[in-house]
Amino acid sequence: DSGVTQTPKHLITATGQRVTLRCSPRSGDLSVYWYQQSLDQGLQFLIQYYNGEERAKGNILERFSAQQFPDLHSELNLSSLELGDSALYFCASSPYRLGTATNEKLFFGSGTQLSVL
Amino acid sequence: AQKVTQAQTEISVVEKEDVTLDCVYETRDTTYYLFWYKQPPSGELVFLIRRNSFDEQNEISGRYSWNFQKSTSSFNFTITASQVVDSAVYFCALSEGPSGGSYIPTFGRGTSLIVHP
Numbered sequence: 001d002s003g004v005t006q007t008p009k010h011l012i013t014a015t016g017q018r019v020t021l022r023c024s025p026r027s028g029d030l031s032v033y034w035y036q037q038s039l040d041q042g043l044q045f046l047i048q049y050y051n052g053e054e055r056a057k058g059n060i061l062e063r064f065s066a067q068q069f070p071d072l073h074s075e076l077n078l079s080s081l082e083l084g085d086s087a088l089y090f091c092a093s094s095p096y097r098l099g100t101a102t103n104e105k106l107f108f109g110s111g112t113q114l115s116v117l
Numbered sequence: 118a119q120k121v122t123q124a125q126t127e128i129s130v131v132e133k134e135d136v137t138l139d140c141v142y143e144t145r146d147t148t149y150y151l152f153w154y155k156q157p158p159s160g161e162l163v164f165l166i167r168r169n170s171f172d173e174q175n176e177i178s179g180r181y182s183w184n185f186q187k188s189t190s191s192f193n194f195t196i197t198a199s200q201v202v203d204s205a206v207y208f209c210a211l212s213e214g215p216s217g218g219s220y221i222p223t224f225g226r227g228t229s230l231i232v233h234p
Contacts, residue, residue, distance in 0.1 A: 002161060033221075043208065043224040056221050090162065096220065103150040103169070103212050103220040108162040 006109035025093030123225035140209030
């Protein structure tokens with residue numbers, strides 16, 4: 001058990017809908033990452049938050065947004081869903097501390113499998 | 118830009134065989150980190166090893182060993198005497214940086230290892 005909790009585990013929805021994926025990082029971790037895993041694109045970095053602030057952005061669509069709350073949990077919002085958004089969405093957290101020179105490993109949640117029909 | 122290539126899409130072996138998973142990376146940074154993660158059928162990615170660019174020592178951990186060669190930009194992973202429980206998708210990842218204060222790992226496409234009894 002990595003200590004990272006993602007809910008829900010499975011989500012089935014229709015095109016055009018909006019969904020919210022939730023992530024609770026490991027206790028003490030300030031950094032949260034969101035990744036999308038699909039057969040076409042592999043494991044793609046979407047966005048990173050550190051202590052409530054957005055720190056880095058990857059290949060995240062404009063229809064997608066995320067936030068990290070004061071209690072450090074994070075939510076990924078996916079709107080106007082398309083068939084191609086079907087994928088496994090991972091959240092990961094890291095003990096990384098801003099300003100340090102050490103690149104810490106990531107602890108991954110078990111993912112949310114999103115199916116858009 | 119950082120890039121990770123895992124040319125082997127799928128490897129199939131019989132139990133007790135040795136198997137090597139290849140990873141080739143590209144980076145312009147002199148400081149970077151390399152990782153291997155394992156994704157078993159349950160889906161959650163699990164960290165295996167981290168190596169920074171200044172540490173070319175090979176590492177052995179039980180049946181696992183890693184060969185880091187900067188001269189060929191490779192970070193290969195060998196499993197000795199493979200077991201059925203080793204069946205999983207293995208990802209190599211590279212993290213330059215920091216970029217904007219963050220280290221963002223880029224993952225290869227993964228190698229699916231199937232170990233037959």
